[in-house]
Amino acid sequence: MKIVLTGYRGTGKTAVGRRLAHRLGLPFADTDALIEEKAGIAIPEIFEQRGETAFRRIEREVIASLRNFNGVVSTGGGAVTDPANVAMLRRDGTVVLLTADPAVIEERIRGSDRPGLTVLPLRDEIREVLRERRLAYLSSADVCIDTGSCSVGETVEKLAALLTAVPAMPGGFSVPGDLMAVRERDPLTRICGIAGNPCSHSRSPALYNRLFEEYGLHYYYTRFEWPTVEPIVRLARALDVRGLSVTIPFKQDIIPFLDEVDADAAAIGAVNTVVQCGGRLHGFNTDWLGVKMPLEHRRGARAVVLGAGGAAAATVYALRDLDMAVTVLNRTRERARILAERFGCAWGGFDEFEGRDTDVVVNTTPVGMEDARRSPLPADRLERGMTVFDLVYTPPETKLIREARMMGCETIPGTEMFVHQAAAQFRLITGIAVDAACVREMMQ
Template sequence: MKVVLIGFRGTGKTSVGRILASRLGLPLHDTDALIEQRAGMPIPELFRQHGEAHFRALEREVVASLRAAEGVIGTGGGAVCDPANVTDLRRHGRVFLLTAPPGIIHERIAGSDRPGLTALPPEEEVRTLLLRRKEAYLGAADICIDTGRRTPDEAAEIILGQIHGESVRSPDERRERDNLLSKFGLETVREMVDRDPGLMVCGIAGNPCAHSRSPLLYNRLFAHFGMNYHYTRFEWPDAGVIIRLATLLPLKGLSVTIPFKTDVMRHLDEIDDHAAAIGAVNTIVWCGGRMYGHNTDWLGVQIPLAHRQGARAVVLGAGGAAAAAVYALRTLDMDVTVLARRPEAARTLAERFRCRWGALEEFKGGDADVVVHTTPVGMEPDIRSLLAPCDLERKTTVFDLVYTPPETPLIRAAQEAGCETIPGTEMFVHQATEQFRLITGIAVTPELVREMLA
């Protein structure tokens, strides 16, 4: 058994770790103590003589040495900011994030001889570093426990209950969960969760979402990284019902697809700046009973088009995917025009990002260096394309965000016209790379994602 405790200094990792190790009859591995052994000096002296970079390198070596270890592992406060550490800590382990309010943390660590990591006053440093590390903490964790008003014994009892499979659900909630899983056709998920209380669940929420390749990708990645996770589909016409079911499961993350990217936002506790600007969420991270919304679609557009920075771009469509595309193109300093079947929808989107707009019929190939298609037209089994080869010019880069099939009617038309083409699979790869990091804390490469999709 491998139990990992992460979190900021002063959240109780050492005290809780000792209790857990004793109760479980397991060795305790304190990464800071192991670093001091390797360095032959206390950590404050290590910082003074060699600096933080040297400390982080030793920390990485220590964490890697514990990759296959059994026991309770207590980590330093910044350990999970390095995705390589998260990969090693997560392998065949359960990760518990201990949290506490900034003021309580400051009180607990006051008087420590540890050097500061910033030039800020101590309490302000705590708040700043907590905010800076927030995504890393939430992503790396399976379970989040607030220790601010709990004793170490109380926090340890909660963790032991999780490890021993004690249900935190009332009988009524379990019946509701089972009824919803039956309605969704997910009886297999119920059996898996009941059989293995340590299993964490992720999924894609959409209607439809049967075409999605996310379950294939995620389940292969989970196996690759030795994670006790399962990814499924939540296909239902009501986003609120999906969210309710998710709260009744040991769920860590959701991918969100059409038509829920805007609708789910009203159910969330926090939304990041990118998702708020775009007005759509495609990624939800659960931790400590709170739901955090993100948007990674824009990166799936930005990264493949970085070589066309400053170009003239036309976005076809005015929905949630179009908003992510316009946002991405504007970060690349592109001159953007939005064209849609409903001009009023194009106008609404364009005015948000201060760009031009019009009807689909107004498309002129000579006015576009880049064309980004964001509508569902061309998605299997649809065989239509909004543009024909004669509409396009050779100098144009055509990016179709539809990825089923990999070669869409629009991609074929663009190839016939001699255009550079970018298939929707590239958007999927790059947005999934960032989404996996947000949900798990593990950084994967686009090459690994493509390999897993093959």
């Protein structure tokens, strides 16, 4: 068993870690102490003489040495902003984030000889650094505990109960059968899953379970298929589900049931990723990143988006972030107008498509999914040198992609959108940065 405590200075990592290790009969390791031992000088002197870059390098080396450690580890809050550190700390372990109100932290650390991380006054620095690290903290932690109003002893007892109790399956829910077997085998396995209706065709369970195995995570990914989203959210809270991939038709419907929604998801109006920590559900959108990443090389281009649904909103958001001039085309012109006006774009009907005025085409409609003989555009409207991105990934090669390639276009299949959004989603859920090439390989 490896238990890692992290968090901002003053949240009690070292004191809680020592006592928790004693409580569980496990060895204790403090990365700050190991860093000082390795450097031969105190941490303030490392910063003063060698700078923060040197400190972070030594920190990475120390954390790497604890990859197979069996015990309780206390590590600095800055450590988990590095995905490589998170991968080491998470392997065969449980990461616990200790939190406290900024005012409590300020009171606890005032007068410390540790150098400041910014030039700001202490109070402002705490709030600014917490803001900057918020996502890294949320993504890297399995358990979140507020120590602001708890003594060290009370925090230890809370943690010991969380780490040793066997969670019961909630009554009154239709729990997926595979979860019963997983919980019987390992009651502390963290649960993730895809929420949709239908979602039995999804490739996510196979992909994520391979990634969890690759990184030594005690996680399991399943399916939550139900006609409406509210029962899925209630079950996710009851099971303390760590992460949800949200698919059709719930990307908009789930928003009212979440505690927080990040700025990108709010602007798009859809959530495809939910991360839970400390009983709070946080919503994100990685679909737009799945569109943006493969098109980085076409920044500033003239783009046409086919369709005006949820996928189209994420696509327009991505293309606008790439400084593209965007036109939304849809069979129902009114829907195209509504979406386009949200993002300050041009709009029209499918019949208004002009290939000679277009550098990038992104198909967000389902045309070509159920009937591989169909395409949203006639081949003769495609121009050589155009980039054609079809978000449909089943089948892997749609008629649009096949004809675009024959016309001399650069083509991007829908699997690329899935790969990049999944890599971003995996990082949100685990704090680990997985390379797109790794995701691609595991999907084969």
